[in-house]
Amino acid sequence: MKWSEICIHTTNEAVEPISNILHEIGASGVVIEDALDLLKEYDTTFGEIYELNPNDYPEEGVFVKAYLPVNSFLGETVEEIKQAISGLIKYDIDIGRNNVTISEVNEQEWATAWKKYYKPVKISKRVTIIPTWEEYEPVDSDEIILELDPGMAFGTGTxxxxxxxxxxxxxxxxxxxxxxxxxxxxxxxxxxxxxxxxxxxxxxxxxxxxxxxxxxxxxxxxxxxxxxxxxxxxxxxxxxxxxxxxxxxxxxxxxxxxxxxxxxxxxxxxxxxxxxxxxxxxxxxxxxxxxxxxxxxxxxxxxxxxxxxxxxxxx
Missing domain, CATH: 3.40.50.150 (Vaccinia Virus protein VP39)
Known part of the structure; x- marks a missing residue:
């Protein structure tokens, strides 16, 4: 099956409502690429949390990417997405540039490539979130391991x-x-x-x-x-x-x-x-x-x- 990647260049504030719009419209996955992620100092106690390629990220703002099957309704679906995102303005949400681009991707490439972004990450004194496919040994006796399968909804918990x-x-x-x-x-x-x-x-x-x-x-x-x-x-x-x-x-x-x-x-x-x-x-x-x-x-x-x-x- 062929898939179309729709990429919205927006603001950090608009990430969550736009992600919700994409899921409701039937997107099979969402990836968030935030320019600020390149500037973060990550705790590497458990190895590299992210393998980030600066070329994938905007110079400023956020890319929100979703994946839709290529079919005869794709054009109409994309227009619905654009209208829904533009409608966020009435809720006083800053949608930034709101540039929308579309490209074609191979299903196999998408199904595996996104997993490289999601590694075990310690998010509080006792809690570590791990994806189901990663092996992880607790560091502390009282550590709480929260295991998640985010499917194609990238970024869960982080x-x-x-x-x-x-x-x-x-x-x-x-x-x-x-x-x-x-x-x-x-x-x-x-x-x-x-x-x-x-x-x-x-x-x-x-x-x-x-x-x-x-x-x-x-x-x-x-x-x-x-x-x-x-x-x-x-x-x-x-x-x-x-x-x-x-x-x-x-x-x-x-x-x-x-x-x-x-x-x-x-x-x-x-x-x-x-x-x-x-x-x-x-x-x-x-x-x-x-x-x-x-x-x-x-x-x-x-x-x-x-x-x-x-x-x-x-x-």
Whole structure:
């Protein structure tokens, strides 16, 4: 089969919404090539994490690449993608250059070449994420190994927003906690919560593919008994009282359900929000406060912000 690679030159802020658009349109894979990755100093304790070729990267901004089968509908599909990306402007998302190019690739080349980017990576004090095809021996006795099969969704677990979320979960989850993961994606946060000792995790995502991905990855990590993955629109019609709610999602989405999160959290409960670009920091902060939360931590990695907020205990 012949495949077409569609490449969008955009901004770091727009990576997640554009990736979501591509998955929803039926893309068989997404690769993210961020110019900032070339400047990072990686921890090479476990060997090289990435094998990066500067020629693959833009001088500035980000390439988001997706793979679509070459068929008679390709032209229409590409136009739908362009329109959907342009529509992000109305949500005040900076899409940058928004240059779109198309090229043809061989299926076998794509199916194997992308794996070179994905190696074991230590993302917090105790957590190391490894792809299923890599062999890895734990370095520390208390190290938590989170095994993922990202399929063709490159980058799972290594984006700053995910790392910020995982680091907060590691710090604030207690044994026997009930956790809600809003916008679960591949299930990495739900799985981490289970490995940290949470009693029950409810993983919600509007995308049916994400729900299946969470289920598959939960089984890989032998925590499927702790995770209930469901297709759901944020926290609508959810009636589970939680100790922790975590959401690594766009700022524009977070502000839509802070009231519901406050209502579902137990007193003293923790709300971890990530996926917030620097320019949206104050908007999310004010919305959390207006919903009744007390912000106890504000963490940053690159241009991304994560808040840790508490529901006060009434006197």
């Amino acid at each position: 984006h700053p927003t995910t790392i910020l979320s995982l680091q907060a979960l590691e710090q604030y989850i207690n044994k026997e906690d009930i956790v809600l993961d809003v916008g679960s994606g591949s299930g990495v946060l739900s799985i981490a919560a289970a490995l940290f000792g949470a009693k029950q995790i409810y993983a919600f995502d509007l995308d049916e593919i994400a729900v299946k991905s969470t289920t598959i990855n939960a089984k890989l990590n032998k925590v499927e008994g702790k995770i209930i993955a469901k297709q759901n629109d944020l926290l609508k019609k959810v009636d589970v009282n939680a100790d922790v709610i975590v959401s690594n999602i766009l700022a524009e989405i977070i502000v839509r359900f802070t009231d519901e999160a406050f209502a579902l959290l137990k007193e003293g409960g923790t709300f971890i929000t990530s996926g917030i670009i620097q320019t949206k920091k104050e908007e999310v902060r004010e919305k959390l406060k207006s919903s009744g939360f007390e912000i106890i931590e504000t963490n940053q990695m690159e241009d991304w912000i994560a808040f840790v907020a508490k529901k006060p205990i009434s006197n």
